[in-house]
Amino acid sequence: MISNTEKNRFCFAKKLLNIYPMSYLYTVFGIPIRSEIVLPAFQPLVDNGTENDTIVVKIGKTDGLFSQSITTTRAMCRFNADEFLYEMPKVGKYFVKNGNEIIIQPLTDNMDSVLVFFYSNALAAALFQRNKLLIHASGIIDKNGKVWLFVAPSRVGKSTTALMLHQLGYPLFSDDIVMFHNTANKNMVTPSYPMIRIWQNTLEAQTVFDQESIYQIRPAVEKYGVLFHDTFDPSPREIAGLVFLKIGEEKIEITDLNGKEGFGYLNDNFYRKQWLSGMGKNNLKFKDLTYLAKNTSFWLASRPREMTSFKDFAEAIDKQIISKNG
Structure with a gap:
């Protein structure tokens, strides 16, 4: 069950959609990124060209998204070969799937803090799912x-x-x-x-x-x-x-x-x-x-x-x- 505090934080996250429509294109490690939110550290991409290789970044709820059994549990994360959930208390939750989708659930209104763990953990998980080390x-x-x-x-x-x-x-x-x-x-x-x-x-x-x-x-x-x-x-x-x-x-x-x-x-x-x-x-x-x-x-x-x-x-x-x- 989601607490009232988490519900309020999620409502904040949904409001971000009004500020950051799904129109931001970036590139990282040579991979196109299509994001609902601004990712200041990434290099802008003028033209994606193809959608086949793109990683899509969204704001949303991360609970209940596993479609396969969780095989491994580590500090602050649970995952299998194709799905990965990272949780940083009071900052954010990050669900990564099939190397082509990252869902961010902010737990704070400080997006700089939220993005720290996106850059360092969620992105790495997506690359691992793509067999990139x-x-x-x-x-x-x-x-x-x-x-x-x-x-x-x-x-x-x-x-x-x-x-x-x-x-x-x-x-x-x-x-x-x-x-x-x-x-x-x-x-x-x-x-x-x-x-x-x-x-x-x-x-x-x-x-x-x-x-x-x-x-x-x-x-x-x-x-x-x-x-x-x-x-x-x-x-x-x-x-x-x-x-x-x-x-x-x-x-x-x-x-x-x-x-x-x-x-x-x-x-x-x-x-x-x-x-x-x-x-x-x-x-x-x-x-x-x-x-x-x-x-x-x-x-x-x-x-x-x-x-x-x-x-x-x-x-x-x-x-x-x-x-x-x-």
Whole structure:
């Protein structure tokens, strides 16, 4: 049974339909998006061309939508191979079906907060349903047009490292997640969307973006979204190398890794990897991991835990890895 509070929140959500008619076209990971609501982080799409590959985003109720048995339950989500429900208390519920439909039920009138979990979780589930896997990485583009990926769990410094390298002159490629695929025997990645997420201390240290490009992602959370639509290129690019980031002890250290070591680090950094087995994607994951490990160069870069600025870290990565191998 739906509580009165949830009913009131749902009434708010339905009112959004009057504000945001179903007329917004975007693209993300090269996939067309047709949305009832504004998705500020996504790249506008002028002409969809075909409806066959589109992901449709709607506002609606998410209760009672499963048509198949739930096979897996994880923290805040329940799912089977084709249907996925994610619930963030007091923020929103997100139902994803067959890789082509996402229904959002807002539980707050703060749509920025609602969209945080759409971008990070609902979209990932839709891609997994399409047999597309994501790496937990941020990236920049080198002088040869190839991509260097910085791979690490949350809060280690992927976004900040990429932003500091951007200040050294490297264009931003993508933040937090990229989609891997193999094309013509090349390791390729497609960027997500033109927004990078940074914490307050990084915001104060960066000098590239002005306040018009920055907004606070969630109330009472000192994390900010930085939009870079004007310079974003959605084209897939070849991987130049992967740099795994780590918090160390005393000094900056950078070392080469072999394929076996790279395989292990990659295995730990597939995006939302805890969902993959429940969705039947382990074979696909192993195939992608194996190919990447055999055909990619890897490095491990660690920085001191007490290091408050990433400037020296970014310069060391540039000097010892990118400029040397790019």
